[in-house]
Amino acid sequence: MIIIRQYIEDLRRLIEQKMSINPGNYKLSEKTGKLTSSDIIPAATTDIETREFLSKVVDILLDYVKTQNDRNERILEFHHPEEMKKLLDLDLPETALPLQQLIQDCAKTLKYQVRTGHPHFFNQLSCGLDVISMAGEWLTATANTNMFTYEIAPVFILMENVVLTKMREIIGWNGGDSILAPGGSISNLYAFLAARHKMFPNYKEHGAKCLPGELVMFTSDQSHYSVKSCAAVSGLGTDNCIMIPSDESGRMIASELEREILKHKSLGHIPFYVSATAGTTVLGAFDPIPEIADICDKYGLWLHIDAAWGGGLLFSQKFRHPRLSGIERAQSVTWNPHKLMGTLLQNSTIHFKEDGLLISCNQMSAEYLFMTDKLYDISYDTGDKVIQCGRHNDIFKLWLQWRGKGTEGFEKTIDKLMELALYQVKLIKSQPDKFHLIMEPELVNVSFWYIPKRLRGVPHTPEKEEELGKICPIIKARMMESGTLMVGYQPDDRRPNFFRSIISSAAVTEKDVEFMLNEMDRLGQDL
Secondary structure, three states, X not given: OHHHHXXXXXXXXXXXXXXXXXXXXXXXXXXXHOOOHHHOOOOOOOOXXXXXXXXXXHHHHHHHHHHHOOOOOOOOOOOOHHHHHHHOOOOOOOOOOOHHHHHHHHHHHHHOOOOOOOOOEEOOOOOOOOHHHHHHHHHHHHHOOOOOOOOOOHHHHHHHHHHHHHHHHHHOOOOOEEEEEOOHHHHHHHHHHHHHHHHOOOHHHHHHHHOOOOEEEEEEOOOOHHHHHHHHHOOOOHHHEEEEOEOOOOOEOHHHHHHHHHHHHHOOOEEEEEEEXXXXXXXXXXXXXXXXXXXXXXXXXXXXXEEOOHHHHHHOOOOOOOOOOOHHHOOEEEEOOOOOOOOOXXXXXXXXXXXXHHHHHHXXXXXXXXXXXXXXXXXXXXXXXXXXXXXXXXXXXXXXXXXXXXXXXXXXXXXXXXXXXXXXXXXXXXXXXXXXXXXXXXXXXXXXXXXXXXXXXXXOOHHHHHHHHHHHHHHHHHHHHHXXXXXXXXXXXXXXXEEEEEOOOOOOOHHHHHHHHHHHHHHOOOO
């Protein structure tokens, strides 16, 4: 333990000394540096200056990739907003700035950016830096195409078809349909709209007047806020999104769901939709899918599973069951590869068991895009299946990453993340004087309190929890000021502030987990 503590202390000192992205290090030749964007491609007759400019941008990016994975680097150089405004030149000029200034802008932007790929960044559900996926994003930006028709994105449309078909097979379906959406919240909205369309197909043309009564939907009180948002943006009303109580672990209580369904049926309402969660945002809890599916079958409700966070466990033979047992019984599933799978943001998918629902629900048949007399099979035109028309190409970075890792590689990565979370739990339990584990995690979310010296040995009571909750924002502020560590904290409806660490970066090792806990202890020594 003495050797480990010394290693961590030496590492901390190095971190506080370093911040290696320096805008002054990236110099173009004198000639190129004085040019502006109007002097390079597409205006230029040669590509020499364009290559020099882009090569320098790549140098900045590669240096940043290196710092992301250098434990001697700080995660961030924190400044308050007003201070940051003074450090950055954010003005939009009337005349073009020279290329050298643009290079410095690029370097400075990354200098002050949080390194979300750093092995000591445990703050968000999506973190880490997968280099293959990043390479895919670079190519995607260069191709700069839209995903609404096959004619302008033939390769990417076919890739999307292959990848999404494979994901539905992993869920456990034979057939169906899917689409990539701009985030899990929009994926959940797609599921809601399809469910309403399936039950009331005339709603698309006639609106609420075609409904025989008041619709109600159900979700857990621990679900993502986007589920309730569906009720707001669709006109259902948030009062008609019924929040079902959860147990101490954050899992929906199925008997309470059935009780609420019967209650609303007795009031003349029309229960039609249940959103279960596979991996809640804070606690990482999994709702009991088989029990909920039985209830949905019994009363004829659509079952959607928001597996935006926990969907990656579908790859794992070791951890998939019982957490995701029964997922194939759902009518729709949200699954975000940019979370546990480590694909670069954004990468969110929505899957449907029934084919044809997306196009039936959302099709508007705009003749200037979706003509029926094209020379190819127009079923590959995806734009009319979605509410947004134009879509960013989010598929190539996932396809390339999958080719680079293989399905087995995803399984090994996700198993490793789960095992690291269990290792953190083991470390917390071995130091009961310094840390209090709130619950055994089902996913890589580990919820705990840090116990300062003055509260060690004090019986664990609600009053003590209130004091521990006050400690969290102080330690988080010190993390950010030192730049050595980032771990999130939040309250929930049962307890005051507590830390919730997330291990979803493939770069994390057991030593990084040890560093996390030891650094929190260092930062909280005087509290």
